Amino acid sequence: MEKILLKNIENPNSADINEYRKAGGYASLEKALGMEPQQIIEEVKKAGLRGRGGAGFPVAMKWTFASGDPKFPKYLLCNADEGEPGTFKDRPILEKNPHLLIEGMVISGHALKAEYGYIYLRGEYPEAKHILNKAIKQAYDANLLGDNILGKGIKFELAVHQGAGAYICGEETALIESLEGDKGQPRIKPPFPVNVGVFSKPTIVNNVETLSNLPYIIEAGGEAYAKIGTPDCPGPKIFCISGHVEKPGVYELPMGTMLCDIIFKHCGGIKGSKKLKAVIPGGISTPVLPADKLECSMDFVNMPKHGSMLGSGAVIVMDETVCMVKVCHRALKFFEHESCGKCTPCREGTGWLRAILERIENGKGTDGDIDLMLAVAGNMIGKTFCPLGDGAASVVQNFIKHFRPEFEDHIREKKCTVTG
Amino acid sequence: MFSETAINEIQEIRAKYPNSRAALLPALYVAQREFGWLSPEAYETVADILGVPKATVRGVATFYAMYKVKPMGRNLIQLCTNVACMILGAEKLVDFLKNRYGVEPGGISPDGRFSLVIMECIGACGTAPAMLVNDDFHENLTEENLAAILEKYK
Numbered sequence: 001m002e003k004i005l006l007k008n009i010e011n012p013n014s015a016d017i018n019e020y021r022k023a024g025g026y027a028s029l030e031k032a033l034g035m036e037p038q039q040i041i042e043e044v045k046k047a048g049l050r051g052r053g054g055a056g057f058p059v060a061m062k063w064t065f066a067s068g069d070p071k072f073p074k075y076l077l078c079n080a081d082e083g084e085p086g087t088f089k090d091r092p093i094l095e096k097n098p099h100l101l102i103e104g105m106v107i108s109g110h111a112l113k114a115e116y117g118y119i120y121l122r123g124e125y126p127e128a129k130h131i132l133n134k135a136i137k138q139a140y141d142a143n144l145l146g147d148n149i150l151g152k153g154i155k156f157e158l159a160v161h162q163g164a165g166a167y168i169c170g171e172e173t174a175l176i177e178s179l180e181g182d183k184g185q186p187r188i189k190p191p192f193p194v195n196v197g198v199f200s201k202p203t204i205v206n207n208v209e210t211l212s213n214l215p216y217i218i219e220a221g222g223e224a225y226a227k228i229g230t231p232d233c234p235g236p237k238i239f240c241i242s243g244h245v246e247k248p249g250v251y252e253l254p255m256g257t258m259l260c261d262i263i264f265k266h267c268g269g270i271k272g273s274k275k276l277k278a279v280i281p282g283g284i285s286t287p288v289l290p291a292d293k294l295e296c297s298m299d300f301v302n303m304p305k306h307g308s309m310l311g312s313g314a315v316i317v318m319d320e321t322v323c324m325v326k327v328c329h330r331a332l333k334f335f336e337h338e339s340c341g342k343c344t345p346c347r348e349g350t351g352w353l354r355a356i357l358e359r360i361e362n363g364k365g366t367d368g369d370i371d372l373m374l375a376v377a378g379n380m381i382g383k384t385f386c387p388l389g390d391g392a393a394s395v396v397q398n399f400i401k402h403f404r405p406e407f408e409d410h411i412r413e414k415k416c417t418v419t420g
Numbered sequence: 421m422f423s424e425t426a427i428n429e430i431q432e433i434r435a436k437y438p439n440s441r442a443a444l445l446p447a448l449y450v451a452q453r454e455f456g457w458l459s460p461e462a463y464e465t466v467a468d469i470l471g472v473p474k475a476t477v478r479g480v481a482t483f484y485a486m487y488k489v490k491p492m493g494r495n496l497i498q499l500c501t502n503v504a505c506m507i508l509g510a511e512k513l514v515d516f517l518k519n520r521y522g523v524e525p526g527g528i529s530p531d532g533r534f535s536l537v538i539m540e541c542i543g544a545c546g547t548a549p550a551m552l553v554n555d556d557f558h559e560n561l562t563e564e565n566l567a568a569i570l571e572k573y574k
Contacts, residue, residue: 085502085541123486124498124542126555159436164445164484167540181444181472183483199438242504242545249546284503314545322507330506334540340483 001228004216004236005209006252009096015131017138020099026144028215032107033152035218040111041067044214046222048234053079053170053207054283054311056233056300062204066194067112069202074114077198077205078105079175080121080128083167084283085334086314089238090208092250094121094128097212098135102158104214106144109156112204117158119208120175123165132160167338171386172205174340185342186386209238229255233299243317244271256302260294263317274319278402282311284331285391287398288324307398323418324403325410328396329357335392346389349380353396360407363414370400370407422465426454430469440470444480448487457488485540493528493535495573498552501538504545509562513549514538516563521570533574 013019020026032040045060066074078101082090093101105117121129136158139145147155166184168174173187176198197203213235217225226234237255239262242248246268253266259281263269270276276291281298287308289296296306303310318327332354341347356373359365377393384390400407409417422430429450434443447466448458455462458481467474481487488496497517501510514525514536523529523536544550547559558569 082543083541086504086545087541088543088545091543122543123484124539124552126552127557162446162449163486164448165486165539166484178445179442181441181480183480199442240546242548243507248548280503316504316507316545318507327503327507330501330503334502337485337540 001236001252001254003252005100005212005238006092006097006250007100009092014096015098015135017099017135017142020097024219025099025215026103026142028218029103029106029144030150032110032214032218033150033154037067037111037113040107040218043217043222044111047213047217047225048222048232049210049213049217049225050233050235050300051207052209052213052237052312054084054285054309056310059206059210062194062206063108063112065192066114066202066204069195071195071202072113073116073201074112075198075201075203076105076109076112076114076117077172077175077179077203078117078119078208078211079170079172079205080119080125080208081163081170081175082125082208082312083122083170084285084312084314085331086242086280086283086316087240087312088242089240089250089313091125091128092238093208093212094125095131098128098132099139100212100215101132101208102135102139102145104211105158106149106156107214107218108204108206108211110154114204115155115157117156118161118179118198119158120161120163120169120179122169123163129160129162136160166340167334168340168386168388171388174386175205176203183340185340188385230297230299230301232301237298237313239298239313239315241267241315241317243315244274244276244319244322245269245317246271256297256299258294259289259296259298259315262298262315263294267317270317270319272319274321276317277320277322278318278324280314280316280318282309283314284316284334285387285395286311287394288327288402290402321419323416324399324406325357325361326416326419328399329354329361331395332357332392335388335395339388339392343383343385343389345380345383346385346392349376349389350392352376353392357396360410361416363410365407365411365414367411369411370404374400422451422454422469426450427469430466434470441472443470444472444477445484448477448481452487457491459491485537488535491528493523493532495534496552496554497523497534497536497570498539498542499536500540500542500544500548500550502541504541505549508548510549512563513551513561513566516566520567534570 050056169184174184178184336350380393451462550559
């Protein structure tokens with residue numbers, strides 16, 4: 001497949017505006033500025049583009065809600081708070097292809113009549129901050145950002161806003177709170193950000209990868225774009241694979257590539273002569289799958305049918321040497337640390353689950369612990385403001401569902417039976 | 421007290437937002453750089469410059485993991501131990517740092533050279549285990565190459 005999102009990243013100067021333009025960059029922006037905003041939204045609709053942050057929400061629908069709100073100014077926020085453990089798919093765009101994102105944002109800004117944009121960048125990417133700031137300056141100097149872009153009378157101002165190490169800020173309303181200078185705690189919805197978002201104005205939050213699809217959609221047209229991937233989930237997808245595979249890394253493949261093919265064909269299979277045990281297919285919040293359940297199409301529609309989710313497309317591969325109790329415990333430590341503390345089921349539940357897993361791992365588990373964890377998880381799911389609590393609970397439920405004997409062995413033997 | 425450069429920098433940052441409050445996160449980064457950590461003096465100065473209540477500034481500063489509300493070593497090691505790094509040996513690296521430099525997670529080495537913070541995924545999972553030292557990424561870490569990498573941070 002022709003690379004769209006990771007095009008030219010092998011070029012050591014790919015982040016420079018001149019190299020980007022030499023490869024045809026910013027031609028889509030010129031084309032888009034000659035189109036009516038509604039025409040661009042139509043193309044995105046035809047493309048069938050879904051948000052790449054994890055939820056897979058249809059972009060044209062979100063855009064139509066925001067575009068229809070009579071309040072101005074409108075804000076376009078790029079979610080570059082890539083924090084879902086296992087995820088490093090946006091980093092190559094931010095560091096190697098920043099102008100693709102900027103071009104995508106200016107096109108989207110025009111479509112949405114949004115005149116102000118911010119890239120909410122996670123604090124853990126200091127290099128990306130430097131590169132983005134440089135790219136934004138180049139774009140201003142080339143009149144591709146500012147109050148009269150390419151002399152067409154269209155305005156779009158763009159700046160980077162750096163987060164400070166809070167996973168929850170990847171949730172769009174927490175991101176908005178954080179951009180406003182507050183603690184990153186999710187807001188209750190409604191009102192939705194498309195009507196009342198940052199600074200109380202209509203706000204569109206889209207992921208880095210989502211916005212980076214725009215130049216190609218404008219260049220090739222929505223219909224051509226929709227031919228990539230699967231009919232109900234079109235387009236290219238960046239998968240990032242880590243753990244026990246021969247060739248971990250980022251791979252741009254059609255949406256709907258089979259999970260087993262990603263691992264065995266593209267990544268060269270399991271490292272060394274070990275056996276595959278389990279895969280977390282879409283970042284740590286998505287349900288774990290055992291080795292015999294990987295014949296599934298990696299897209300937003302099909303993964304739930306196989307008992308998991310596409311999430312961010314962050315595939316963590318674990319071989320037979322990995323203890324599932326230990327992984328589950330580490331995951332819950334993460335959720336406890338990152339729970340924002342606003343709502344009780346998540347704040348308390350993540351801590352309780354972590355504590356039970358900790359004692360099981362330390363050989364102090366008791367017979368009722370597995371059922372106790374399932375009871376706690378059941379009291380969290382669907383009872384929290386945002387999906388963090390759901391994610392934490394479902395991690396526990398799914399590790400127990402697929403690997404219950406391993407938890408039972410730990411409790412009975414009072415030690416890890418996998419690593420000894 | 422802030423240097424004049426820092427005050428100008430905060431004013432420049434302020435211009436990117438429709439109100440002063442929104443400049444709080446970036447201003448805290450400037451303060452952290454100036455003072456080495458967010459001491460009460462540091463965040464009170466930020467509160468005065470931006471006209472935001474001190475209690476609010478403190479609340480925000482303590483919410484986010486990357487703002488340091490206690491003194492730090494000369495170099496900050498931010499080592500990831502989340503799942504992708506853990507299954508490739510990150511915990512051994514924590515032990516190595518403890519044994520070699522006497523630095524515990526959340527602590528400072530006795531000579532003040534290193535602070536160690538355990539991170540929740542730094543987006544380098546394909547080249548795990550990984551860490552940030554100050555602003556530099558270091559990936560594919562082993563007990564063998566870790567000491568050599570840290571050699572240049574004095």
